[in-house]
């Protein structure tokens with residue numbers, strides 16, 4: 463079975479954020495991810511990882527003003543300086559947690575706007591260079607327009623295209639199965655085709671974004687497919703539990719037993 467990472471932004475929210483690390487470890491997870499670390503001290507996060515024997519699988523670069531509606535600044539030409547500064551904001555968190563890759567969100571813009579596309583590709587190259595200097599990777603994630611209307615990166619083929627155009631060894635795809643199914647479907651064929659450029663996978667049921675195995679896809683079959691494709695990365699469990707987090711982990715126990 464693939465190595466699952468509990469997403470602490472969505473799972474174990476019965477606990478204050480820093481206590482979710484212990485809860486995830488107690489439930490059998492050996493890795494965690496979350497959207498953003500920036501409200502915490504880098505060392506506090508490292509301590510929780512170390513104390514509970516957890517690997518940090520992923521987090522996102524700073525997104526701009528999330529509460530104000532920003533979903534990244536990379537495709538916003540007028541925010542280029544802020545984007546560059548955000549890389550330095552992330553640096554101590556990357557160093558403290560040992561995260562192997564970070565997700566660069568794109569921002570709210572249209573790909574029909576040539577200035578937005580140029581800003582995005584410039585930012586992506588800067589992020590890849592920055593990450594290479596730290597020995598880590600950058601991933602980009604197409605997100606469906608129902609969850610995030612107006613988001614720049616909402617097409618898997620376009621994402622694969624820009625990864626090819628930039629041609630950086632540390633620039634890869636974050637394949638969120640939930641978004642893929644809503645955007646385009648054809649999940650199996652896409653995993654097969656995009657596996658060579660995929661460095662992080664996430665999962666949730668469709669359409670409710672709840673526990674794997676409770677929606678329209680056969681998630682157990684997709685986990686077996688990831689194994690058969692030789693996928694070595696993490697599968698982030700980016701779902702909102704239908705009830706109490708631990709009560710909904712039957713799918714995880716079943717996967718662990720398989």
Ligand SMILES: O=C(O)[C@@H](O)C(=O)CO
Nearest residue numbers: 522565603605638664700
């Ligand atoms: O799928 C998602 O929503 C996340 O992976 C993310 O990074 C942005 O919200």
Ligand SMILES: [Mg+2]
Nearest residue numbers: 603638664700
């Ligand atoms: Mg995701």
